[in-house]
Amino acid sequence: MNQLETMLQDAKRVVLLGHVHPDGDCVGSCLAAFNYIRARYEDKQVDVCLEPASKKLAFLSGYDSIHHEIPEEKEYDLCICLDSSDKERLGEFGVLLDGAKQSICIDHHITNTRYAMENVVESSASSTCEVLFGQMDERWVDKSIAECIYTGIVHDTGVFKFSNTSAKTMMIAGKMMERGIDFGRIIDESFFQKNYLQTQILGRALLESITFLDKRCIFSVVSKKDMEFFGVENKDLDGIVDQLRVIEGVECAIFLYEIDNHVYKASLRSNTQVDVSKIASYFGGGGHVRAAGCTMSGSIHDVINNLSEHIEKQLA
Ligand code: AMP
Ligand code: MN
Ligand code: MN
Numbered sequence: 291m292n293q294l295e296t297m298l299q300d301a302k303r304v305v306l307l308g309h310v311h312p313d314g315d316c317v318g319s320c321l322a323a324f325n326y327i328r329a330r331y332e333d334k335q336v337d338v339c340l341e342p343a344s345k346k347l348a349f350l351s352g353y354d355s356i357h358h359e360i361p362e363e364k365e366y367d368l369c370i371c372l373d374s375s376d377k378e379r380l381g382e383f384g385v386l387l388d389g390a391k392q393s394i395c396i397d398h399h400i401t402n403t404r405y406a407m408e409n410v411v412e413s414s415a416s417s418t419c420e421v422l423f424g425q426m427d428e429r430w431v432d433k434s435i436a437e438c439i440y441t442g443i444v445h446d447t448g449v450f451k452f453s454n455t456s457a458k459t460m461m462i463a464g465k466m467m468e469r470g471i472d473f474g475r476i477i478d479e480s481f482f483q484k485n486y487l488q489t490q491i492l493g494r495a496l497l498e499s500i501t502f503l504d505k506r507c508i509f510s511v512v513s514k515k516d517m518e519f520f521g522v523e524n525k526d527l528d529g530i531v532d533q534l535r536v537i538e539g540v541e542c543a544i545f546l547y548e549i550d551n552h553v554y555k556a557s558l559r560s561n562t563q564v565d566v567s568k569i570a571s572y573f574g575g576g577g578h579v580r581a582a583g584c585t586m587s588g589s590i591h592d593v594i595n596n597l598s599e600h601i602e603k604q605l606a
Pocket of ligand 1: 309373375379556557558574575576577578581582583584585
């Protein structure tokens with residue numbers, strides 16, 4: 291029996307947690323686990339607690355059951371943490387991990403700190419959904435679970451094109467397709483589709499982007515004022531950094547948005563050379579070799595200078 295199944299045996303009350311600003315892999319893995327446990331272990335009580343996620347993921351089964359507040363009965367037999375590299379990434383729901391009798395973390399971040407009692411971390415996996423699938427009995431993976439897993443894989447691989455995509459990733463995606471999911475629709479509507487405002491802010495960010503280090507790096511910033519002006523929230527900015535990364539000649543792309551006065555969320559992406567997880571970790575964040583993030587404070591000038599110094603060292 292694998293780690294997840296073993297942990298589940300004695301647990302009556304189970305809680306599933308993911309990271310703050312939940313993305314497709316986070317919501318996909320949490321809901322895949324939710325639907326799986328409900329189907330396979332009918333007698334267990336299972337809750338999912340996450341910050342509100344994009345409405346584009348609302349088609350996933352269980353989306354409407356997600357708790358956005360800490361439930362009143364806080365004590366769980368088992369806490370399952372998905373797609374979160376460290377305890378802080380669990381945000382306010384981290385208290386549920388503290389209160390749980392047992393815990394297991396299922397993740398794929400190279401910067402994972404092994405903060406749970408049991409840790410299943412595969413840093414070469416495309417996504418947490420891929421790792422989670424390895425912990426499931428395939429016979430119980432029905433269409434609703436397949437939709438969640440496929441969505442997580444699609445989002446974390448940028449539709450099967452990032453370097454984290456392996457033959458195994460494709461094989462699992464193929465197995466999900468065999469369950470009859472509408473894969474084209476999942477890709478278009480949950481990944482590529484943007485509403486009008488999201489498209490406008492993308493345009494603005496691209497228009498105002500600035501290259502540095504001999505055009506091998508590029509950055510763009512969206513301030514709080516810009517966000518107010520365009521009427522967008524943090525989650526409307528997804529995908530901007532990926533557009534910057536695919537510009538010809540660019541090795542490293544940085545996208546910043548202001549979360550507080552002079553405090554920025556930084557998204558870092560690289561193509562072949564720069565290990566951005568190292569840089570993000572240095573500044574207290576984390577992630578993967580080609581995609582990472584952190585929070586930075588200071589003026590834009592300082593933030594870019596600080597990041598640039600580390601990128602330059604790696605490019606040398
Ligand atoms: P993002 O740039 O937010 O799309 O994140 C890219 C990758 O880095 C994702 O796998 C995130 O989970 C991870 N990441 C982003 N921000 C942080 C952070 N502050 N701490 C740890 N990991 C992060
Ligand atoms: Mn994630
Ligand atoms: Mn992930």
